[in-house]
Amino acid sequence: MKLRKPSAKSRPTTLKVESLEPHRMHAEGKVLTTDQGIPISDTDNSLKAGVRGPTLLEDFHFREKMMRFDHERIPERAVHARGSGAHGYFQVYKSLEKYTQARFLTDPSLRTPVFVRFSTVGGSRGSADTVRDVRGFATKFYTEQGNFDLVGNNMPVFFIQDGIKFPDFVHAVKPEPHNEIPQASSAHDSLWDFVSLVPETSHMVMWLMSDRAIPRSYRMMEGFGVHTFRLVNAEGKAHLVKFHWKPLLGNHALAWDEAQKLSGKDPDFHRRDLWDAIEAGDFPEYELGLQIVPEGDELKYGFDLLDATKLLPEELVPVQRVGKLTLNRNPDNFFAETEQVAFCVANVVPGIDFTNDPLMQARLFSYLDTQLTRLGGPNFAELPINKPVCPVTNHQQDGFGRHTIPTSRANYHPNTLGGGCPVLSNPAMAFHHRQERVEGHKIRARSNSFSDHFSQATLFFKSLSKPEQEHVIAALEFEIGKVERVEIRERVVNQILVNIDAAMAVRVARAVGVEPPKATKPPKAKAAGKKGAPSVDASPALSMENSPHDSIKTRKIAALVSDGFAGKELDGVRKALAERGATLEVVGPTLSPVTSLEGREERPLRTFANTSSVTYDAVYVPGGEQSVAALKRVPQAVDFVREAYIHCKALALSADAVLLLSAAGVDDLEPAPTKGVEAMRGVVRSAKTESKGFGQLFAEAIAKRHWERERPLA
Ligand code: HDE
DSSP states (O other), X not given: OOOOOOOSSOOOSSOOOOOSOHHHHHHTTOSOBOTTOOBOSOSSSOOBSSTTSOBOTTOHHHHHHHHHHHTOOOOOOSSOOSEEEEEEEEEESSOOTTTOOOGGGXXXXXXXXXXXXXXXXXXXXXXXXXXXXXXXEEEEEEETTEEEEEEEESSSSOSOXXXXXXXXXXXXXXXXXXXXXXXXXXXXXXXXXXXXXXXXXXXXXXXXXXXXXXXXXXXXXXXXOXXXXXXXXXXXXXXXXXXXXXXXXXXXXXXXHHHHHHHHHOTTHHHHHHHHHHHTTOOOEEEEEEEEEETTOTTTTSXXXXXXXXXXXXXXXXXXXXXXXXXXXXXXXXXXXXXTOOOOTTOXXXXXXXXXXXXXXXXXXXXXXXXXXXXXXXXXXXXXXXXXXXOOOOOOOOOTTOOOOOOOSOOSSSOSTTTTOXXXXXXXXXXXXXXXXXXXXXXXXXXXXXXXXXXXXXXXXXXXXXXXXXXXXXXXXXXXXXXXXXXXXXXXXXXXXXXXXXXXXXXXXXXXXXXXXXXXXXXXXXXXXXXXXXXXXXXXXXXXXXXXXXXXXXXXXXXXXXXXXXXXXXXXXXXXXXXXXXXXXXXXXXXXXXXXXXXXXXXXXXEXXXXXXXXXXXXXXXXXXXXXXXXXXXXXXXXXXXXXXXXXXXXXXXXXXXXXXXXXXXXXXXOOOSSSEEEETTEEEESSSSOTTHHHHHHHHHTSOOGGGOOOOO
């Protein structure tokens, strides 16, 4: 057989966009070019010697395209590698000049642009969003006085007290070195080995095991600056301050089983949620909260305000809400903005200063240092996302990736060649490190005021609601139960947990197969470790259940339908939810229209095959005999109801639809009402379709999770 000679005229492989004004198109940036701006008319075929011949080195377009591709990846962040960002602005409610000279906090007319990056900590860039982990909440304020970075977390304390232990802690929590397992999870031997040997981790570990570690959304979690900072006013008077972010949508969590399922069904769950909300105009909002303490009161509360494993209970020093952060614009390009943004705890503006917290001190070095490798050199502050909005004028020069082109001959200070420029700032507007008398021996040691590791861990546990405590215990059972070495499990229970809450330690011990501890010391629940200091026995603010749960704004509800559903009823419920700011999405057997009882067509947005209850806040099944009978035959539809029930989400079922509950194995509710509407443990049922009050009761049920449905594991 003879091979056909290939034709030299290759067929077009992609469609070409023809233009009548090619030069103008090029000038307007609409034409494909090389990095040098040379117009390119074929990017599908490399330059070859003959159509089947070898590729030629001369093909600069091919070489450049491949070279750029080969170098697209940069090192991911050592921690907080997975993140999502958004632009927005911050505005202070009224002047805080009494406390600070930072202009963005003293001028209520100013809208300071911000970029916020939310993140998980342990997982790689491509890991799932809903893993059990701390969440980063880092905010860059582009102020007129330069950039201020508030690089916080969604928990108010940290695992360690001194930054020198950070590499140890991070090595322990990250996947183990021999097999790089597990991804984005603390449930493994090395983390719990570290915890069992380092009691200062106790308090933070309680937070990590709590519902705070599985937020429903970045939009529904708090943020904390963690360390104690200083505010300094124009007269040089200073106060100590703790920074808080309070989400206006309240504080909400996922159920642990739901979070794990979401990791597979939608690993981008939080990223998508943030993106979609901003696209829909539902701008996430957080109030900036300050706890202000006079300088000199560092030790007043019996613990040390320089110790980042301690929080200052809101009941002792209330959080003043002083301004609002609004996130109103998605990034244009993930890499250029969210990936290249470089936060640094050392970025402060006049009016905000550091303290001697040894964790904070280490961070002042680490962030600047890490960017050198991650962003390839010292000029990362010139990248558009990192660039201050005020002029940057100094004598720094050269280095990889310099963007700025200095025009002065003078690159030193003092000079006359550049007219003395840049001149030194007027001291009144410059940044000054607060003068502080420091005295002491050069010593590698920890202050005694840092020595109480358990009181606040107990305070946290005691302040949770009963269901939240059960969640902590279940999380401990899950995590420690995965630890292979029995001696590590024993140490966690006997060295750590028993000192937090003996009864809790006994339950965990049984669940993870170790001898229950003998100690039955009554747990101390207080903020302070020292007698006589102002203290609290419980801090209601630590329980997420005490944050407002009266709104269903931006919540997503699934309506399960098949042919013959009660269409008028669906319309009524959709309207009732929309009036309260929630969205109803119709889920059906296929994406083709289904027909209602009344003969109206409704096109489902999702199908039982491509979504599931974990991606919704609540589930609604309208009545309609034929529709319900069909749904009962679809295992995924039945699963929808079952999972929503198990995950303690609101459910609303009318008329025949109540039958889906028994099909889903829900057998612990009282019989369905024979007339009217009724809500029980977050399940709204009605005897007939279109019942009065159905939408209202459903909305009330959606506002919170119904943890009362859960049964303790042991
Ligand atoms: Fe970080 N941390 N951290 N951290 N951290 C980083 O900086 C570090 C700590 C936090 O979205 C790294 O640019 C040390 C506390 C957030 O880009 C690195 C210590 C808190 C982010 C680093 C801490 C945080 C980071 C990795 C102990 C809450 C993500 C990449 C002394 C107050 C910021 C990078 C973003 C990122 C070091 C402890 C929050 C390696 C040495 C406490 C939100 O520099």
